Amino acid sequence: EDQVTQSPEALRLQEGESSSLNCSYTVSGLRGLFWYRQDPGKGPEFLFTLYSAGEEKEKERLKATLTKKESFLHITAPKPEDSATYLCAVLLYGQNFVFGPGTRLSVLP
Amino acid sequence: EPEVTQTPSHQVTQMGQEVILRCVPISNHLYFYWYRQILGQKVEFLVSFYNNEISEKSEIFDDQFSVERPDGSNFTLKIRSTKLEDSAMYFCASKEGLGETQYFGPGTRLLVL
Numbered sequence: 001e002d003q004v005t006q007s008p009e010a011l012r013l014q015e016g017e018s019s020s021l022n023c024s025y026t027v028s029g030l031r032g033l034f035w036y037r038q039d040p041g042k043g044p045e046f047l048f049t050l051y052s053a054g055e056e057k058e059k060e061r062l063k064a065t066l067t068k069k070e071s072f073l074h075i076t077a078p079k080p081e082d083s084a085t086y087l088c089a090v091l092l093y094g095q096n097f098v099f100g101p102g103t104r105l106s107v108l109p
Numbered sequence: 110e111p112e113v114t115q116t117p118s119h120q121v122t123q124m125g126q127e128v129i130l131r132c133v134p135i136s137n138h139l140y141f142y143w144y145r146q147i148l149g150q151k152v153e154f155l156v157s158f159y160n161n162e163i164s165e166k167s168e169i170f171d172d173q174f175s176v177e178r179p180d181g182s183n184f185t186l187k188i189r190s191t192k193l194e195d196s197a198m199y200f201c202a203s204k205e206g207l208g209e210t211q212y213f214g215p216g217t218r219l220l221v222l
Contacts, residue, residue: 032209043113043200043213044152087152091209096142096165099152 002027004090006100013078013107021073021103023088033071035064036087038102044087047073078107111135113214115201121220122191130186130217132201141184142202142211143176145169152200158184191221 004025013019023033032051036044048057050066057064061082063074073086085104089097114133122128134141143155156166158176175187184203188195198218202211 034210036213041198041216041218043202043215046210046212049210089152096154096157096167097144097152097211098154099144101151 002090002092002098004088004098004100006086006088006103008103009101010104011106013075013105015079015107015109016077018074018076018078020075021086021105022070023073023100024070025088025090025098025100026069027090027092027098029093030090031093032091033066034089034091034097035062035071035073036089038085038087040085044089047086075105078105080107080109083107113201113203113212115199115214115217117217118215119218119220121222124193124221125190128188128191128219130188130199130201130219132184132186132203132214133182134184134201134203135205135212136182137205138203138212139206140164140204140211141176141178142204143186144200144202144213145197146200146216147197155186188219191219193221195219196221 007022035047038044048064053068061076065072085102087102088100116131141158146152154167156170157164173189177185198216200216201214204211
C-alpha cells in the first residue's frame with residue numbers, strides 16, 4: 001500500500017531557530033514529490049516539486065531536498081509568518097496525489 | 110495571478126439532502142480534481158477529470174458522488190444523499206496540460222447535520 005508519513009507531527013520553533021521537516025514515502029511508481037503549505041481553513045498552497053533523488057529547490061527561507069525514500073523541508077531562520085501546516089504529497093503514476101498528514105509548524109516571536 | 114475559486118465557502122445541509130459544490134478552475138487548465146479533508150485528517154483524493162470524463166477515482170468516490178463540467182468554466186461535485194460522515198472541507202484543484210503541479214482552491218466547508 002502506498003504510504004506517506006511526515007515527522008514531526010508538530011514543531012514549535014523560536015524565530016530564527018532553523019530546523020527540518022521530514023516526509024518519508026513507500027510508494028510504487030513515484031512521478032514526483034510536492035510540498036504545500038496550508039494555513040488554517042485554507043487550501044494547500046504550492047511550494048515545490050521534486051522529481052529525482054538529489055534534486056534541491058529553494059525559495060526564500062525554505063529548501064526542499066529529495067532522496068529515494070524521503071524528502072526534507074529545511075527552514076532557515078524562520079519568522080512567525082512561516083507558521084502553517086506543511087504538507088508533503090506524492091504524485092503517483094495514476095495522476096493522483098497521496099498526501100501525508102502534515103507537520104504543524106509554529107514559529108514564536 | 111490566476112487562481113482556483115470555489116463556492117460556497119461554507120454549506121450546511123441536512124442528512125439525506127443533495128449538495129452541489131462549485132469550482133472555477135484556472136482558465137487554461139485541462140485537468141481537474143476534487144479532494145476532501147476531514148477535520149484534523151489528511152487531504153484525500155476523490156476524483157480526477159480530463160477531457161470531459163473521469164480519469165481516476167478513489168474508493169471514497171462511490172455512487173453518491175458525481176462530477177460534471179457543465180460549461181467551459183465550472184467544475185462541480187455533487188453528493189446525492191449526504192451522510193454525516195461527508196462533513197469535511199472539499200478542495201478543488203486544477204493543472205495545466207504539461208505541468209504536474211496542481212493548484213488548489215480555498216475549499217468549501219461542508220457540514221452535514
